[in-house]
Structure formats: structure tokens, C-alpha cells
Amino acid sequence: MFGSTNKREAVLDAQAPLEGEIIPMSKAAKERHDMMQTCALRLAEMAHRALHIKGLRRDQVVMVCIKVDSRWRWIVDQLMPGADWQQYRDQGQEPVARGSAMWPICEAVADELPDLKDALLEIPAEGRVKVIALDDGGGTVYEIIPKPEGKTQ
Secondary structure: OOOOOOOHHHEEOOOOOOOOOOOOOOHHHHHHHHEEEEEEEHHHHHHHHHHHOOOOOOOOEEEEEEEOOOOHHHHHHHHHHHHHHHHHOOOOOOOOEEEEEOOOOHHHHHHHOOOHHHHHHHHOOOEEEEEEEEOOOEEEEEEEEOOOOOOOO
């Protein structure tokens, strides 16, 4: 999608442009999209585990991909208390929290980003799980297809 050939994109179902259509993205949206692309495969594996091992439904669980050093740190701290993010900074990386959360996080984010409320509160399509990507520039909502670990197609 969006011109890349990364195999991880097989699990991502963002609003892909139609053939020949160009959809402009803000710089912030592009950064979230790139962050999501980096996390997509692992999130798809986590989504598979949530649905097929833990027995959660697509209206109970949501995946998150959050830039740690952002205004969303309060969510990161609730989902992953005590995580050592400094080790990533020491390696010159920007830490990104990725994982699963329960559905009420959609409501909390909708309170902060009312323009995304409909997308956040809509139950994903059958066979898909919602992903929320957050950074200082805002948020983007995706749906992914859960994949068993090690399966990229």
C-alpha cells in the first residue's frame, strides 16, 4: 500500500487509494502510517493471540501503536507500567509502545480526538481487529487481519 513492497503490509488494511487515486497525507499522518507499518506484523500476531488463544471478540480488544514520548504517554503508562523505554532512546531509537488493550480505550481516545469518534467506536469488520496509532500529531485508525505468528501472507 502507498507504494511500498514491504511484506508486512499484507496484514494492514488502511484506507488504501483506489487504482490511480492519490490521497494526500499530512506529515503527521504519514509519520503515524510509517510507525504503523513498522508495527503491523507484530500487531497482527498479537491480534491473532487475543482472538484465538485468549478468546476475545473483535468488539472487546483493540491493538495500539503509540509513540511513547508523546502526549499519549498516560495511556502507555497505564498499559505498560514500568516499561524501560530508555534502552531504546540509548540506542538512538524513538520508543513505540505496541500491544493490546480493551475496547474502552476507544472511548478514552475519542474523548481526546472527537473527529475520530465514529472510526474509533465502529466495530471492525468480521475477521479484523481495530488498531489505533497515536503520536503528538493525533491519531489514525486502522483495521488489521490477525495472523498466526510467523505467517506474513
